[in-house]
Amino acid sequence: MTALVYKRMAYYVLFLLAGGACAFAKPFVFTAIPDEDETRLRQRFTKVAHYLAGELKVEVEFIPVKSYAAAITAFKNNQVQMAWFGGLSGVRARRAVRGARAIAQGYEDQYFVTYFIANSSTGLREQKEFPKGMEGKTFTFGSKGSTSGRLMPEFFIRKHLGKSPDDAFRRVGFSGDHSRTIALVQSGSYQVGAVNFKVWENEIKAGRIDPAMVRIIWRTPTYPDYQWSVRGDLDQRWGGGFTDKVQSALLNMKDPSLLEAFPRKSFVPANNSDYTPILNSAKSIGLID
Amino acid sequence: MNRASSVKTSLLFVATALACIVFADLEINTQHPWRELGRMALGAVTPNFLDFGVLVESLLQTVAFALVGVSLGGLLGFGLALLYHLALVRVFCAAVRSVHELFWALLLLQFLGLNPITGLLAIALPYGGIFAKVYSEILEEADPAPLGALPGGSGHVSAFFFARLPDVWAHIISYTSYRLECGLRSSAVLGFVGLPTLGFHLESYFRQGQYSQVSALLILFYILIATLRWWARPRLLPFYLLGALALFWGSVDISMENVVRFFSEDIVPAPLRNAEGLGAENLAALGGWSWSLLMGQALPAVVATLLLTQIALVGTGMITLVVFPLVSRKFFSRPARAVGHGILVVMRSTPEYILAYIFLQIWGPSMLPAIVALAIHNGAIIGHLTGRHADQLPSRPDAPRGLNLYGYDILPRVYGQFMAFLFYRWEVIMRETAILGMLGIHTLGFYVDSAIQDIRLDRALLLIFVTALLNVGVDALSRTIRARLRLSRTPDVT
Numbered sequence: 045m046t047a048l049v050y051k052r053m054a055y056y057v058l059f060l061l062a063g064g065a066c067a068f069a070k071p072f073v074f075t076a077i078p079d080e081d082e083t084r085l086r087q088r089f090t091k092v093a094h095y096l097a098g099e100l101k102v103e104v105e106f107i108p109v110k111s112y113a114a115a116i117t118a119f120k121n122n123q124v125q126m127a128w129f130g131g132l133s134g135v136r137a138r139r140a141v142r143g144a145r146a147i148a149q150g151y152e153d154q155y156f157v158t159y160f161i162a163n164s165s166t167g168l169r170e171q172k173e174f175p176k177g178m179e180g181k182t183f184t185f186g187s188k189g190s191t192s193g194r195l196m197p198e199f200f201i202r203k204h205l206g207k208s209p210d211d212a213f214r215r216v217g218f219s220g221d222h223s224r225t226i227a228l229v230q231s232g233s234y235q236v237g238a239v240n241f242k243v244w245e246n247e248i249k250a251g252r253i254d255p256a257m258v259r260i261i262w263r264t265p266t267y268p269d270y271q272w273s274v275r276g277d278l279d280q281r282w283g284g285g286f287t288d289k290v291q292s293a294l295l296n297m298k299d300p301s302l303l304e305a306f307p308r309k310s311f312v313p314a315n316n317s318d319y320t321p322i323l324n325s326a327k328s329i330g331l332i333d
Numbered sequence: 334m335n336r337a338s339s340v341k342t343s344l345l346f347v348a349t350a351l352a353c354i355v356f357a358d359l360e361i362n363t364q365h366p367w368r369e370l371g372r373m374a375l376g377a378v379t380p381n382f383l384d385f386g387v388l389v390e391s392l393l394q395t396v397a398f399a400l401v402g403v404s405l406g407g408l409l410g411f412g413l414a415l416l417y418h419l420a421l422v423r424v425f426c427a428a429v430r431s432v433h434e435l436f437w438a439l440l441l442l443q444f445l446g447l448n449p450i451t452g453l454l455a456i457a458l459p460y461g462g463i464f465a466k467v468y469s470e471i472l473e474e475a476d477p478a479p480l481g482a483l484p485g486g487s488g489h490v491s492a493f494f495f496a497r498l499p500d501v502w503a504h505i506i507s508y509t510s511y512r513l514e515c516g517l518r519s520s521a522v523l524g525f526v527g528l529p530t531l532g533f534h535l536e537s538y539f540r541q542g543q544y545s546q547v548s549a550l551l552i553l554f555y556i557l558i559a560t561l562r563w564w565a566r567p568r569l570l571p572f573y574l575l576g577a578l579a580l581f582w583g584s585v586d587i588s589m590e591n592v593v594r595f596f597s598e599d600i601v602p603a604p605l606r607n608a609e610g611l612g613a614e615n616l617a618a619l620g621g622w623s624w625s626l627l628m629g630q631a632l633p634a635v636v637a638t639l640l641l642t643q644i645a646l647v648g649t650g651m652i653t654l655v656v657f658p659l660v661s662r663k664f665f666s667r668p669a670r671a672v673g674h675g676i677l678v679v680m681r682s683t684p685e686y687i688l689a690y691i692f693l694q695i696w697g698p699s700m701l702p703a704i705v706a707l708a709i710h711n712g713a714i715i716g717h718l719t720g721r722h723a724d725q726l727p728s729r730p731d732a733p734r735g736l737n738l739y740g741y742d743i744l745p746r747v748y749g750q751f752m753a754f755l756f757y758r759w760e761v762i763m764r765e766t767a768i769l770g771m772l773g774i775h776t777l778g779f780y781v782d783s784a785i786q787d788i789r790l791d792r793a794l795l796l797i798f799v800t801a802l803l804n805v806g807v808d809a810l811s812r813t814i815r816a817r818l819r820l821s822r823t824p825d826v827t
Contacts, residue, residue, distance in 0.1 A: 082537040107447075110527040110536070113786045114442065121446045121591045136788050182362070182698060188786040215358075217698050224540060231369050232362075233697050257365065331787060333603045 071103035072096070072282065076128035077115045079190065079221060080243060082108060088305035089128075095302060099293035102282060112189030116140065125278055126290065131156070131191035131269045131322040136332065138316060143276020146316050147287070148294040149268070150308030154318075156269035157241045158192045158200075160262040161225075163232045168261045174204035175262045183213040184234040186225045191269050191322065193222055197238030199325045200264055223247065230258040242307065267321060271314045339752060339818050343650075350647035353640045358774070359704075362697040369542075369694050376544020380552055387534060392553055395520045395530040397577035398449070402456025403516035404574060407509050409457060410464020415493075417469035424805075430462030431804030432797055433764045433778070434519045438526050439785050440793070444595035446588075449581040452528040456519050460512065467508055475500045506567060511718075513565055514558060521554060522684055532684070539687060551683060559678045599790040606791075626792055631799045634777040638803065641700055641776060642763040645707035649762065650755050652712025653719055654744070656680075657751075660720035663728065663743055673720075680713035689769050703769045711762055715754045722750045753820040756811040760804050767800070777803070 089106040097104040109115045116137045118124045138144040162168040186193020209216045219225040222243035229237040247253050278287045326332040416422045438455035445451045479496040524532025538546040604618035658664040659673030685706045692702030767778020777800045784793035
């Protein structure tokens, strides 16, 4: 028994030393909003971390979080120095951190779209204009903090129906993420939902959608969405020009297997003012004070 | 216990629940649940233990958070129990225990970040509040005789340790170890917000529809709970605690800057944040802000929360009365009881969130999935305690059997204790309504979660304050009813 105790104590000393050593060389840490299946996210961003470590010559680490809010909080608290945000979460995060910047977005993120989808039992068909006949149905958004699953669909609902989702629909739910929105509308638990078009296309490709059960009824006008944002104090911690190095590493990401993981065609430069439309939409529906 | 009035009280609660059903939203609209339910059922019977490292790691983290969190809560609660005669301490305890562990975690995350301290405090604070209340009640009920036997001039401290504590020590230990099981459940659920416990992977697997992995994790968790009394020995506690600390070591990193920002900016109501001083104009803005939040969100949410709670409370009672004989010696032989224990462990250890999602698939969104999920979960917890209580009753040699035994002998004798448990659980059920926002039911928890997701901590804090007030109210009401019925004041879980 005593031998065991001593052995354990030796382990603690080791832990202590390891903990001390870690405090010196802090890695460059980033996160991403959990908008999709976590396993896929983890695979995707572990690859990205690997790529960035090679380009930036520093240790790079990805930490997964459970919610959009947790990603923003980690950014605010400097637990991560960079994040792959959605339009809305990016705006919120950058407002909370002085000097924070959007530095790159996916090519497709300049023209992002939300699909309104409906269970086939509703009899709703795809329409060119904002679809009629949705009122009084049950409706699910994705996550409460999502741009494509919450902010923009709510914005368009208010714009076209002139009332809040709670007044327009018989019931309004928040499924938590896009894949689940599709699953819930497909099973008929909710009749109508709003979903990120990229996730929809991914799920179609993966054969997880039965076209006889659920279909697109409207494609929204385009708006800017996902982007890489960094904190304002990167250069102070890793030396002058570090932010620029991060930006060019992201823009030079050409490896198809990396890009397909997002999935994006390429990354293009972005800046904070690209997201003014998102900020204004969020303010107009009262999601940002 | 006054039997006639306890029947009257029960009927009153059932009538209230029936009245609530009229106003509650219990619509059923199913379309094609079978595809998803079929996949869940398939997953349940084909558990996949391939990610064994992940499974074991998250199980260890779950145990570590529970042990350290509950121990800290116990220490805090014991300290506070000694000061429980002070009104300020009682209010503090009622306030900290009225906030759900998940909300504690979400608030602490804002300034402590994602690290073990967040999880430990999220358990220790509400548990400390509960422990303080229960310990103080246990201490009050200690036999006063040993105190009288002390020689004159004995100090307070020695009087406490030599005359009061020994009498109730066993009761304190047994209550604390009962709470450890609750602590394991809380610890598991904390994974939902990102701590590295079981809930972390459970939520991901579940969300991704990897039901075989879900069932593997749940099976291990069930085993952990079912074997609790063999591995959770007070004598082994120091070793466990050291092991847990080793697991947490090196990952604690707190920045003062974040703490200061949280208290000086994040939680300051929006109208005051950029304002200079407290002029009449700013106060008016603050009034408008609070008023719209209270009338627009808090008030309707309080109504929804109460409706849901009252129906779920009666549902819990009904399930308890059906399931408690399953684990009682009075009704079943050993092998049958083992099956009964298994059923109750599954019912009470499956997080309500998962139960609710399964019922959401079956019935569609409404209060119904939430009510059934809460009733199953809590019914199994109280069923377990009531069954154990029934075992301690002396049997008469000519006891009847079967339904007669149940109806004429055991039920009347356990009924008082059953109601005491139920009243204790009342505020817990109300806290738990908080986490079922995905069903589209606008309870207080739904709005607190929305405020946190919107990074509006000022609003979250005001809504949490309303939740706490409601909890304090329910707690006071349940205390009054228990006193009137002369129900034993502490849940007897020996």
